[in-house]
Amino acid sequence: MMDTVALKEKSMQAIKSFGLPRLIITIFLLLLFVIAPLAKVNIASGISDMLTRFGMNAVLVLAMVPMVHSGCGLNFGLPLGIISGLLGATMTIEFGFTGFPSFLMAIVFATPFAIILGAGYGALLNRVKGGEMMIATYVGFSSVAFMCIMWLLLPYKSSDMVWGYAGTGLRTTISVEKAYLGVLDNFMRIEIGHLAIPTGTILFFALLSLLIWLFLRTKTGTAMTAVGSNPIFATASGVSVDRMRTLSVVLSTWLGAVGIIVYEQSFGFIQLYMGPFNMALPAVSAVLLGGASVNKASIANVVIGTLLFQGILTMTPSVMNGLIQMDVSEVIRIIVSNGMILYALTRKQEVTR
Amino acid sequence: MSKKLDMKNKVSVKELAINNLVPILFICICAVGIPLSGYSGSYLLNEILSRLGRNSFLVLSLLIPVMAGMGLNFGMTLGAMAGQIGLIFVSDWNVVGIPAMVLAAIISTPISILLGWLCGTILNNAKGREMVTSYIIGFFMNGVYQLVVLYFMGSIIPISSSALVLPRGYGIRNTVNLETMRKSLDNLIPVNIFGASVPVATFILVAVFCLVIIWFRKTKLGQDMRAVGQDMEVARQAGIKVEKTRVLSIILSTVFAGFGMIIYLQNIGTLNTYNSHSQIGMFSIAALLVGGASVDKASIKNVFIGIILFHTMFTIAPTVGRNLIGEAQLGEYFRVFVSYGVITLALVLYEIRTRREARKALEEAE
C-alpha cells in the first residue's frame, strides 16, 4: 500500500520534472507512429524524413544554447546569425566554389560577419538586460528587413543568383545544386530499403555539439555559465559579465550562421529576403520542447527537442492526410511551437530570475 | 543653486531630444521624402486622412494597457481576429452597410472578451515580460484562429454562402469581399476639402473614443490602472485587486481593437482572411511609437502625431524608392525596415532609460 503511494508520488514527480506539455507531445508523437500503418504511411520513410529534418535544423537549435547559458534568454534574434550565414552562402557561390570546399568556404565567409554582427548585437543586449527577448526579436526582424534592401543593392554578379532580366539584385531563392547540395547528407549515407540516414549531417552536428560541450567545460565556458546563473557572484569572482555575455551572443550568432548553411545543403535552396523572417520561433520552441527553459539549456535538450519537433512536423501531415484527408499540420505546428514558448515564458519559478 | 538649476535644464533639453528621437527622425524622413516622391498635396492629404480614419481606433486601443503598466499590447491581434470573425458572419448573413458593422462589432465583443481574459490571465503569469509573451500569444492564437476559420467554419460552425466557403466544403476563402460595407462609415457624412474626401463619421467615432479614454482615466478603474502601472506592490497594499485590474485593461484593449479592425476593414473593403490581422499589431505599435510614445507612457497626442508621420512615410516610400534607385520594391522593404527599426529603437531607448533611472534611484538611496 505504501509502495503504491510512493510510486504514485514518484511518478508525479517524474511527470513534473519532465514537463506536462513535453509528455503530451511525446505521447502524441508515439501515437502517430503507432497509427501510421493504419494511414498507410511507411514508418521507415517517416523516420528517414524525421532524421533528415533533424539534421537540417539541429544546428539552428544548437544556436540557442550559448545565449541561454550566459543568461541572455532565448535567442529570438536568430535571424541575425542566419543573415551572416546567407552572406557566406551567397559569397561562396559568387566566387564559384563547388563541392565540399564551397561548404567550408561558406562557413569561412560567414564567420567574420557573424563575429561583427554578434559583437554589436551582444553589446546592444548588454545595455538592455532584462528586456533581451523582445529586443532580440525586433533586432532579428529589423535586420531581415534591412538585408532585403541589401540583397537588392549588393553588387553580386553570378548569373546563378541575380535576376536574369535586370542583371542586378539577388533572386528570392537560389539553388545550391552547383555548390554544396548534399555534401553532408550524402557523406557515408546509409540506405536500407525506405530507411535513409544522412550520416554526414548528423556527424557534423555531433562534432559541433562536442565542441560546444567541451567549450562549456573550459574555464571560459564555466565563467559563462556562472554569469548566467548568478551574475552577482560572477562579478565578485572577477568575471566580466558583459564580456561573457557578448562572447555567448557571438557564439550563438555564429552557430546560427553555420546552422543555415547546413540547412541549405540539405534543403537545396538559399532563401533570401523574407526567408529568415520566421525561422527563430521554430528553433526556440524546439529547444524548449527538449526540456530547456528560459535560463537553462543543454545539448541533450537540443537533440531531444529537435527530434520531437521535427518528428511531429513530418509525421502529422502524412498520417493526418492518410486518415482524414485533411491537412492540419500547419495549424498544429503553429499551436505546438508557440504553445511551447508560452509555457516556458509563464512558468512560475522562472519569473524571478 | 542657480548652477544646479542650469544643469537640470541642460539635462532636460538633452533628455527631451533623446525622448523624442523617434518623432524627430521621422519628421526628417518625411521632410526629405515628400519632395522626392513628387506626390501632389491633395493626393497626400487624401491618403493621410483616409489612413488617419482607418487606423486611429486601432492605435487608440493600445493606450489602456500602457496605462496599466503592461507595455505595448502585441496581443491586440486577438481583437483583430475577433473583429474578423464578426465580419465573416455578417457577410455570410448578407447584412450590409452600417448595420453590418454594428452587428459585426456586437458579435466580436464576446469573442474579444474571452480572448482578452485569456491573454490577461496568461500575462499575469509572466509579469515583467508581458510584451514578448503577448507577442507570442498573438502567434499562438493565430494558430487557433486558423483552426477555427480554416477547418471549423463550414463544417462545425454553419457558414452557408458559397462565396465564402472553399469548394472543398469547409474553411473560409483567402479573401472575403466586403464591398457591400466598403466605406459605409467613411462616406456616411460626405465632406470634401481641397479635393480630398474626409471620413467625417469615422473621425466623430474616433473623437468619441478619445473622450471615453479621457473620461476613463478619471474613473475609479482608470485610477486603479494607473496605480497598478506605477507600482504593483504599492497598489496591492492600497487594496487594489492588481491581477483583476490588469486583466480588465487587456480585455478593454482587445474589445476596442476588434472594433478598430472592423473600422479598418470597412475602409479597405476586402478581408484577407489569413493575413489581415497578422501584422496589424506591429504597424499600430510602430505608429504609436513614432508619435513619441514609449513602453510606459502614451497619450492621445502620440497616437495622432504617430499615425500622420508613420503613414506619410508609408505612402511615399515606394515612390521615393522608385525615383531614387528605380526600384519600388526597395521603398517597400525600406518601410518595413523602418517599422521594425522604430520599434527596436524605442524599446532599446526605454530599457536604457529605465535602467538609468533605477541606477539613479539606487545611488540616491545610498
Add this chain to the structure above:
Amino acid sequence: MKLGRSFYIRIAAIVLVILLGVLMFFIGKQHTILLDNNKYEDIKALDEVTVAIDGVEGLPIYSRMRDQAVVTGQRHTIAVTYVDSNWEEHTFERDIKIPVGENMMILYLPYLVANPDSPQEEWLKHFESQAIVAEDASANEVVLDDSASLMAF
C-alpha cells in the same frame, strides 16, 4: 448569493445589446428579389411592366423576361406600372415584408397584376439561388504566409 442591483443592470445591458444586434440583422439584411414576368399558373406574361421599389424605378421588363433588385431591410413599397391589352397604363402600389431568413425571393408579376389584393405569399416566394461563383483556381488556395501582408498594409 444575493444578486445586487448592478447584476440586473448588467443583465439588462447585455439583453439590450443582443436586441440591438437582432435589430441590426433585420434592418441591414440584404435580399435579392427576382422580378419575374413569365407565364405563371396559367396567367399570361405582361407585355411590359416597370417596377419601382421604394421609389427607385427599374428598367421595363418585357414579356418572358426577368430582372433582379437588391433591397436592404424587410419592409418595402413596390409600385407596379403595366400596360394592359388596351394599351392603357395602370399603376398600383403594394407594401411587402420579406421574411427575415430569405436571401433570394421571386416575385411573379403576372399573378400580382391579375390579383393585386391577394396575400403576399401567393406571388412572393422563396427562391433557391443557383448562383455560380466564378471558380478561379487561385481563389481556392489558402495562403498562410503572414510575411506576405507586410507588403500590403
